[in-house]
Amino acid sequence: MADFLKRGALYLAPMSGYTDAAFREIAMENGADVCVSEFVHARAVLSKAPKVLEKLRIDVLARPCGIQLFGGDEFEMADAASFVEEYAKPDFIDINYGCPAPNAVDAGAGSALLKNVPKMAEIAKKVKGALKKIPLTAKMRTGWGAESVLPRAALELEEAGVEVLAIHGRSKNQGYKGDADWTLIEETANCLKIPVIGNGSAEKLTASELQESACFGFMVGRAAVGNPWIFREIKAGLNGEDFIPPTAKERVETALKYLEKSLQNQGDDSLKAIRANLIAFMRGHGGFKKMRLALANSKTIEDVYMVFKGFLNG
């Protein structure tokens, strides 16, 4: 079994545009047990462009962390995995079999692979063969449309060497809408020897649903955007403890911390990349509406500081 994983682990889901290195560190400080990078295209990795290499950054306090790769060519995927293992020293490599975005699907990657289970397995096999020391994990949806590829595809991935499988219980056609099919996730978890990580509005499961699940761990996506405290909240629920939500001041301080870490990592021109996260932190408090607007209109990092400092000093 993959050494990095403990039963009941809570994962921060990979979310392109949100789960950069700075955000992952903050989520781990607030109770996430494992995190995964935003997806990176294998071909982009092999280009070694500075912007792409930044996506491979893993900060010391944000481990265990996997780097997620996507691509439709098994040879490129294997080469990229081998490079990432040496360069970023992640705790695991994760393959994306779920991205519904047209650029991924048109390139025969992400959820396009759900239409071709033998290709999914072929990619996993080649990537597994390229890794020297670290485990291979994967993340998939239930299928392309209403007809699921589970548990068949999951069994093939296990056979191909995938050591942990995260299942987002929605199909490609569902996108992010509707309920996740937890019955299918549970059935698949019961069929596999490897640990399954359940995903799809997991924060809505009750403490007993979490405790009685066949899943080894759970992954939380959108509920963590602007709300890294969700992991503490879920753990408090499991332990029968009260959860005290962050105060407005704590939210602003966390947003400032995120800003500072992002500046260290990405430099002064990071505003475009981090604005969505900054705005997302400013939710859940009546007085934040003006701040969100001011952040949306900020042109420079100094403007952003003024917004936050204005709140803290005011």
Ligand SMILES: Cc1cc2nc3c(=O)[nH]c(=O)nc-3n(C[C@H](O)[C@H](O)[C@H](O)COP(=O)(O)O)c2cc1C
């Ligand atoms: C903005 C956004 C970006 C995402 N990017 C990725 C990604 O890079 N890789 C991936 O495997 N899934 C990605 N996902 C899917 C999430 O990891 C997760 O599977 C999905 O949001 C369902 O979980 P939830 O119901 O807890 O949000 C993304 C989702 C969102 C909303």
